[in-house]
Amino acid sequence: MLTNSQGIIFFGTPDFAVPTLKALISRGEKISLVVTQPDKPKGRGREIQPPPVKKVSLEHGLQIVQPERIKDETFIESLRNLQPEFAIVVAYGKILPKEIISIPFYGCVNLHASLLPKYRGAAPIQWALIKGEKVSGVTTMLIDEGLDTGPILLQKEVLIEEDDNGETLSQKLSFIGAELILETIDKMRKGLIVPIPQRGEATYAPLLRKEEGKINWNLSAKEIFNLIRGTYPWPCAYCFFKQERIKIIKAQTLEGNYKPGYIFKAKEELIVGTASGLLKILLIQPHGKRIMTAKEFICGRKINEGVDYFS
Secondary structure, three states, X not given: OOOOOOOEEEEEOOHHHHHHHHHHHHOOOOEEEEEOOOOEEEOOOOEEEOOHHHHHHHHOOOOEEOOOOXXXXXXXXXXXXXXXXXXXXXXXXXXOOHXXXXXXXXXXXXXXXXXXXXXXXXXXXXXXXXXXXXXXXXXXXXXXXXXXXXOEEEEEEEEOOOOOOHHHHHHHHHHXXXXXXXXXXXXXXXXXXXXXXOOOOOOEOOOOOHHHHEOOOOOEHHHHHHHHHHOOOOOOEEEEEOOEEEEEEEEEEEOOOOOOOEEEEOOOOEEEEOOEOEEEEEEEEEOOOOOEEHHHHHHOOOOOOOOOEEO
């Protein structure tokens, strides 16, 4: 039974965390404090920008802290003084130390964008797409000292559509996850959830690096298609055409065979060979230029079918 515990401390940083924060606000939950990452330079101009969670928090007059060091004793003591009922953690970006995990009455509840124990780590949405998964989902779990290893509270499966990419699937899961957080809070308050230890083989989803977007044309068309989906909007799948760096934004697979990387068709549409199957490029972005259709890309260049190739 709750005595002195009150309010929620919300830990979150990117767009993915915003629907959960807004859902808590809309329902009238008392948010005692929002903890988010420090402002960082972004874009070509490298202007200092606040994280999306901070922007929403400011709009609603919430108290915000942006600690450089999550293990700072003064910061931790300030959290203790709040005597929170819950800490809700959604893509905060740092692992919470045990000193923080032990503070909330009900514990620290994390929303993770996978069906744990699959895809533990920083980029579960991207890796699920890259690996060609047909189903993803969201999990609420109690945080422990491991990397997404805590006991599961609730899970919800979500089908991955053929036209989903990292951006669309992230948006979908963020809204479903917000609903799951509200359900989790309700059921924990009523004593209706028994945390269940994670079962099954764990897989991992480390943070993506830029070089992981490089297309290997000796893979199948399906594998390249999944890489394109999973790496959008960052770092984006890329290759080179006549020494020009090209990002491939959207594509589709076709039946057929042709030499990997070589251009099978470049009239009206752009089709490239792979190790198995053909890849039809739909949207493409030359270095330093806007995203364009494959037809626009072809019109601006002399491309020889069967001779020119992507590397």
